[in-house]
């Protein structure tokens with residue numbers, strides 16, 4: 001079956017610490033996080049901003065986390081304060097959190113993969 005894969009990448013700057021981590025990661029520090037989202041679908045959809053079924057998912061819906069924390073995103077926030085208690089602020093669980101929150105914003109049936117990087121040489125990917 002033919003399908004579309006939409007890929008978008010963005011960064012946000014935030015502070016965090018890993019709870020009970022014995023070492024520097026346990027102290028508050030910051031990263032420029034890079035997020036790469038892949039959305040795959042065999043059908044196209046309308047969106048909140050466009051009434052015609054012409055897109056996998058709206059870029060605006062996929063890139064919500066790039067927004068300032070005061071506008072509902074993750075930029076310039078403290079991730080430990082933003083993420084619910086059942087998520088730790090490891091790259092693994094930030095990816096899972098972005099996955100879970102993005103899923104709520106995009107059409108049903110769109111397959112999503114979320115990759116998060118804290119440093120240029122390391123990535124974590126999450127998908128269901």
Ligand SMILES: [Zn+2]
Pocket residue numbers: 016025029030031118
């Ligand atoms: Zn860190």
